Amino acid sequence: MYLSPTIANCLKQSAQLAEISDSPRLDIEILLTHILQKNRTYLFTWPEQELNVEQAKVFNEFFARRLTGEPVAHIIGQREFWSLPLMVNNSTLIPRPDTELLVEAALGLFGEDEGNQSRRLLDLGTGSGAIVLALAHEKKSWQCVGVDKELAAVELAEKNRMQLNVHNVNIQQSDWFSALSSEASFDVIVSNPPYIDLNDEHLKEGDVRFEPLSALIADNNGLADLEFIIAHAPQYLTANGWLLVEHSYDQGSAVRDLFATNNFDHVNTLRDFGGNERVTLGRKIS
């Protein structure tokens, strides 16, 4: 039976995505808002509107790609993070909503007045630039640096910086701290490093299959990069400077121990939207 390519009929195709996606309807809504350049309210308001020939062709192509499991963010080349539209590609992680917790925690470190003073912030393994761009966008008085060891990620983060018109961020290529001057010092260091174990079953499902392992996995049960960052951060922090890291739901206790043995106090772990331990922070003891 021929179905005219209306918005409603496109949305009906979500049933076919049930096998590969946890959010089939939302996936199609996002594909449609991208193709039609309209917001989601438009889709609900005009379900009978037909896609033109070109739009229908693009929709069919996008839908076929989604059926193979390709992430929606890669298909449209974009993912929203902290309400900012970020370009994404397969060189790095697709920003996750849980990571907004890290942004929120960093913004909450200082009281209203104090937080609006000039601060220096470093984002290690910035990827698309999601964390550092969200923070710099919120705090125009902060001077921020985002580093990544992958050149393709550095290029992507820089493109995002330019597109979002953020001027208080410097994006650089660096393997963690390696390219920073030994004199560099920051009030806040944040990182969402790779923290998954290579043998984790979770790597075989969903969007992660399309993301680079360099952004996902770490040795030592996923703890190796967290260990390195927590051990070296004090050298690059000002007196009373803060370190905040994202980690796996089952690494909270190990990460708190690492903070405690590396000269941090005020160590605290925050839970994500799913109630899992996700972000740990601590203040350098000076």
Ligand code: GLN
């Ligand atoms: N939280 C992501 C996931 O579980 C992984 C992010 C990371 O390794 N930094 O898919």
